[in-house]
Amino acid sequence: MGEVRKLQKKLRQIETLEIKISLTAEERFKISRKAELRSRLAQLQLQLSGPQQTLGIVGDGKKEKMKRQVEKAPEALPSQMPPASKIHKGEKESKAPATPVPAARQEEEAQIGRQRERTEPAEVSDYCQDTSRHCPDFDKEQQLRQQEAEFTSLKASWEKSRFRLRLLEGHSDIVTCVVAVDNLVVSGSRDTTVKVWHVPTATEQKNLGGHTGGVTCLSAPPPEYCTRLARSLSLSTKERFILSGSADCYVKIWALNIGQCVKSIYTFNAVTALCFVPEEGGYIITGSDGGKVQAWSWHSFQNCQSVNAHQEAVTSIQSQGPLVFSGSAEGGVSVWENRCSDRDPLTLLHHWSSQVTGFRGRLGGRLTLSPRGDKVFLAYGQAWLKILHWRTGATSRVTNHSDVTGVTDCVHQTGGLLIGSCYDLANGESTLNLFSLPQCQYLVSLTWPDAPRILCFAAWTTGSGDHRWVIGGHNLTVLEQLPSSGKQRGDVTVRRDGRMDSCLESEGDTEGDEDTDDYEDDDDEGKDSRSDRAEDGGSGSWLRCVLQ
Template sequence: MLAVTEDAVCSLHLDYSFSSCFLRWHREDAPGALPSQTPPASKILKGEEESKAQATPAPTARQRETGGGAEIGRQQERTELAKVSDHLRDVSGGCPESDKEQQLRQEEAEFTSLKASWEKAKFRLRLLEGHNDIVTCVVAVDNLVVSGSRDTTVKVWHVPTATEHKNLGGHTGGVTCLSAPPPEYCKRLAWSLSLSDKERFILSGSADCYVKIWALSIGQCVKSIYTFNAVTALCFVPEEDGYIVTGSDGGKVQAWSWHTFEHCQSINAHQEAVTSIQSQGPLVFSGSAEGGVSVWENQCSDRDPLRLLHHWSGQVTGCRGGPGGRLTLSPRGDRVFLAYGQAWLKILHWRTGTTSRLTNHSSITGVTDCVHQTGGLLIGSCYDLANGASTLNLFSLPQCRYLASLTWPDAPRILCFAAWTTGSGDHRWVSGGRDLIVWEQLPSSGKQRGDVTVKRDSQLDSCFLESEEDTEDDEETDDYRDDDDSDEGRDTRSDGAEDGGSGSWLRCVLQ
């Protein structure tokens, strides 16, 4: 068990090597309109992926000259300017070289500033003790952290004091997933239950086949939905009256009305268990144990609200593997970041099916259990099966450039992760697995402690996105990992959450 005192402060110190390979990744693909046959999905919002390049201002007009010689001079000048303009278009794709250089300098300055901020960052770690088994899921609501565990309980924690606020018992199987509806949807349900309009609700899914809706202020279950299947993933879709979308251990995706809690749809979507479901605007993304990813459009209908837009198999995503694995996903515009127990993150361009790979560990024995986005950060967890080392790797978005790796002595394997920011803009994170830990960012001034360090990895420091032209390397790595997981790759600790690769996660939560 990790022993972390409440006043433990972490200091991040990094010695960046600016001479490392510079990656200039193309701007984030802004989610434009879908093909004409699926126009409703165009409601998805465009975010920070918009290009920051400004149009070149038109040159100032000259004062009017008189006389035939002046007119001839103007014609000659326009001809020369046209030749120069054409030349610039030829060498720079239609954009003057000065503007391209200016954009590069701006992007580099932004990345340098981000690196500098992490160079000075410090965190206080707080251990939240109370669960009797593996923490499988976490979510943050205001100043509260909600965690679900294989011990069948949902616990609510008060972050400022690091104390248990509520113990929500009611499930008879391991809790596998959590989701927090937005405040405006909580108000509607609170009004129907005669509760305060400030009431917040949490959804929990369990291997006991139930989805339960909890009122946090009173610590009670206000609604139970029996799904006839062990629930392995869920999310809330904030469209129209709202929908609850669940995934089962048999690969089924189901939809439920938030307004009436009636069953709306049931689809045999995947061959293996659904291990991750996330929403983005009117779109729903589901990932499964066999590595497949499906993209659904919410049609805001009382019956059959989900319509399949795309399905990409594990062979396409590069996340294929044996049954019992776990794929977690995090969508961003036209891209979906995928983690599937490998030493890298996969990036799926879900409209086209093209993929790229982002190195998340320099060793083949490293496994990635979860991926998360917060602000301009991409955070991937990594656990080394060979030596038991656990880290959080930070990348900048949208370029996916490596920033730092955070670790501390005896850091446990991180199976789930959530992040949010305070009113002052500081980071607060919560990680779960064998231990449940809250990370609270502190001002850079003050005495520094060495509880959390920055682990530099030269291969990650110069990492770049690799296109997936062929998957031969993936197949070799997957074969190696299967052998490693079955024998020597297992952690020597007795904890059931760390007995090999990511496949153990799904088995453990359903027991």
């Protein structure tokens, strides 16, 4: 297991290195060994899986051992064979041979038994209906049965779903962020551009150039706030705007219809995350590579507040009503409330460190989050999703991959679904895993040939209620759900991994929580470990790794 764990760490760092633009000779050599390391890891996993297990299936070791013992056991002797018929509950075991029962009597007893089965449950049910306030357990059981039936129906419908792929070609580097606006997709890339795409025709409509550094984040203000800004700029009230943040320390506001930048905000720090808060006059909330969270007025575009909130780069900011959630590279999460004031509008409600979230021991991590009520779903490059109850600090987790080689890069909610991306370091396979909300029960996984690692995700529904999703990473792809009544063949494989059915687990951090990304060569582990940490550079290393 020691060598397996070491290989997994090496592959994890290689996948991070591949995202960088400029590589040293040493880094290129490490990347060149990826196929060799994957092959060695597959051999070790095959050896450890055992002859009784299917390759890639992680089973219960005790059950497998018992199974092999049963298979190896000699056949029982005739004198040891159990009787052919079972002794029913309530009957006394007798050594004397049983007296044959007449067929008429057997039929009579069977009718009495069937009648008893029909009447007894009905009497209990009627009693509980008449005195429901005295039968909370019965009501709870009925509710659970209804939820299970709804989940079974939802799972069956997703197992039959079909998707068509549309590749949007135009970016010359990694796509770091995407957002959907009406029938348009807006994408930001490390190539410093923001592009606008028309999804029905899969064509590029606008190429918005103006940033001098890689684009890290995008946000779309609601229509009413766009209308307000359009009037102040003497533009059409139908104009839609998009916000972009970049490593060049600027937030730019783009008018999509005219394809121009109408406002630039200099933040003095590389912008690594942003969101729009639609409260009162509206606020732009930004996060920087140094851990700073800032608030900007949508009316005056002036800075309202600057807080050194995190120790490392802010990698995700999301809003939920007046609440703002920020997550950072060191694994911490802060929850803010917008008090809608012209000065210091954000008030810190809670801050949960990496010791609480369990995301510790990794330099240059990339945490993404998605809030829902009193919970916030967290992804941090591990084989599971974390659920943080942000008022109490309690945590639980959802299995997002059946092995520790899975890497979760992003998490998203849409239409009663929780969607987590997963990338298998061992074989390079990428999937989207779907869970039903609010129970977080596993539904299906979506994959397709040569699916890339998914770094960002956006979703919306069509007028007919079908899903359209867009994913970004090494390329930009739209997944369009096909009508169930159509005959067109889908491009996406829908499958279920039974190992993920028991997905929701109470928090009990395993050894996987302590994994680091150190690349340790067999001949000089300590030296490489120290050099890798020096290359990461500590604070803000996610920004340098992804965007330099």
